[in-house]
Structure formats: C-alpha cells, structure tokens
Amino acid sequence: MRITLVTVGKIKERYLKDAIAEYSKRLGKYCKLEIIEVADEKTPENASATVEDMIRQKEGERILKYIKEDAYVVALAIDGQMLSSEKLAEKIKLLGIQGTSHIAFIIGGSIGLSQEVLSRAHYQLSFSKMTFPHQLMRVILLEQVYRSYRIITGEPYHK
Template identity: 35%
Template sequence: MRLLILAVGRLKAGPERELCDRYVDRARKGGRALGFTGPDIVEISESAARRPADRMVEEGAGLLAALPEETAVLALDPGGVALSSEQIAGDMAALRDRGVRTFSFLIGGADGLSNEARERADRLIAFGTATFPHQLVRVMLAEQIYRATTILSGHPYHKA
C-alpha cells in the first residue's frame, strides 16, 4: 500500500526538513517488508489570498486535486479524535490487509483544512489539544508513520 502525505506549504532547508526526511527515510526502509511504499510527500502551494477562509478554500482545492482517485484519507484537524500510535498502526495494517492501494494523510496550511477537505477524509485526527505549526505537524506525522512501521514489525523503537 502506498503511503502519501499531502501538505500545504514547503519545508525549507533546516532542522524541521532534516528531521522530517529522517523519519520518512526510516519509514520507507521499515515499511517495505510490511507491504508499504513511501511515504511520498506532495507539497501544495500556500494560498496568497487575503482572507483566511479564502486561503483554506484554495489550499483545500489543491489538496483534493492532488489526491489519487482511489485512496483512504486521514486528515489532521484540531477537531479530530486523538489516536494512539497503536491505533494509527492498526489502521494502516487494516487498510493494507483490505487491499487499499493508497493511504493519504492531509495536512492543511496555517489556517487549517477547508470544509471540503475535511468532508473528503475518512477520519479526522488530532495530535492532542495543543496547537502546533503545520510544518511541525508534518514532522510529527512522519514520525508516527515510522513508529507505526516499528509497531507492526515488533521493532523495539516503540516501547509502550
């Protein structure tokens, strides 16, 4: 199953990009034996619209346009449910075992996801109740995908 991260904005060179790349690389290596490819990252341009609502609509349209035709979608949203790392791993494994070809993760811009993007999601999740910069959320998601591969493979990285 292909793992795909669609994120609004570009991570510039620096510690966030390096850390994200490290977790993506680890997830790719660990995921191969589990039947996963990727995660691949698609960066959607940030909108230059003046109003936040307009930015969300434009960015949401970009995210939706970049989604593969047939994909399961998990979107990160402050109104979503908090899942444990084991639950994320379980979701990934269940989708893979059902023959889902692609599992896409959506990360909105600084203003969040559009209503259309949230409605397209099969599940909305949140990394707790705190607010995080969307660039940092990408790092956190990459780490959770890597952690899921370690949980599914029985690797000791996840010590819960």
C-alpha cells in the same frame, strides 16, 4: 502500501528538512512514501472569517488535485479523533488487511483545512488539542507512521 503526505507550504528550516529526510529514509523499508507540497496563501494579520474561508478554499482546491480516487484519506484536524501510537498502527494494519493500498495524509496550512477537504476525508485524526506549526506536524506525522510500522512488524520502538 503507498503513503502520501499532501501538505500546504514549503519547509524552510534546515532542521525540519533533515528530520523529514531521516524519517522518509527510514520509512522506505516499510512503504512507498510520497510528499507533495502545495502552495500556501498569505494570511493577512487580523484576516476576517470570510478572507480565511477564501484562503482555506484556495488551498483546499490545490490539495484535492493530488488526492487519488483509490486513496484512503486521513485529514489532520484539531477536532479529529485522537489515537495512541498503538491504535494508529492498528488502523494502518487493518486498512492493509482490508485491501487498502494507498493512504493519503493531509496537513493543512496555518488556518486549517477547507470543508471540502474535510468532507473528502475518510477519517479525521487529531494529534492534540494543542496547536502545532503545520511544518512541524510533518515531522511528527512521519515519526508516528514510522513508529506504526515498527509496531506492526513487532520491532522495538521507544515507549
């Protein structure tokens, strides 16, 4: 299985880079992982809804350039469906059984994803109704994908 993360913005913090590197290494046993970073747009303080829409649009165009036709696209969205770790593992396993060989997870920038990206997604996944920094979501997502593969293979994982 190929797993692609398409994310907005660069990671600057060393501790997040280290965590991403660790989970990327662990995932190498289970899948081929690719992380693609697209440039983020600066969001001015007190930006209007129109300006925020323009920013999401620009970031969305960058994201969509990296979405392959064969990819099953999962957009991380606060209004998406929440799953337990076991249900996410079940979803990944079922996609593989059904012949999907490529899953692309999309993490938007600080103001979310454009409607075009959300429309391209086959599934919208929410980790919480809370807001998390999009940089931290990379670590959380990678950990959950790693946990999913541990569950799928029947290996122990922390409950």
